[in-house]
Amino acid sequence: MAPSYPHHSGKPSVQPRGFTTIELVTVILLMGILASVAIPRMLGLDRDAKIATLRAMGAAMNVAAVQVYAQAIMQGVNNLALSSVDLDGDGTGDVQTRYGYPDSTRETGITKALDSSFEPQWSWSSNGSRSRFYMTSTAISIGGIPGNYINNTRVTPTNCYITYFRPSATGPNPRVEYETSGC
Secondary structure, three states: OOOOOOOOOOOOOOOOOOOOHHHHHHHHHHHHHHHHHHHHHHHHHHHHHHHHHHHHHHHHHHHHHHHHHHHHHHHOOOOOOOEEEOOOOOOOOOEEEEOOEEOOOOOOOHHHHHOOOOHHHEEEEEOOOOOEEEEEEOOOOOOOOOOOEOOHHHHHHHOOEEEEEOOOOOOOOOEEEEEOOOO
8 A cells, every 4th residue: 555645635746946947047137237237337436436536636736735835925935946835834944846836846845745644545756857746546556655656657557647747937836637547
């Protein structure tokens, strides 16, 4: 005699065997659509964040330059081609200036005006004539060392950097320009 099972109705039972091919294709298709929308958006946010970071540092450079210029006016050196401004009142020139604005030198120019609080996150350099100062995030720079000067050949190839142009005459303000094609 065959064993009897109380829940057996005499019909063959259907065991679940997993997902059908149509269900799998549907899920993969939906995941592909979501990925095609989400990934470019996330990549765009990363680029936007890098550009926003550069613009914030550029704004800080402009503010620092104006503050140094105000001190240069008070100290009577705003019309000199090359001078320095005492920022802390100790009688020693802290920031080298060109026509009252911070110079593009890495040692005593715009970096001194910015203070050193930016150093761990940025890499910078200046061109040979020191008329331009380049800065990029250390995370972006090629072979950059946080808080250190690096040759402009390491900053500019990133195509994601700030350039500070010192004034070359009395009258025009320094310029800050952004290269963001590689951000």
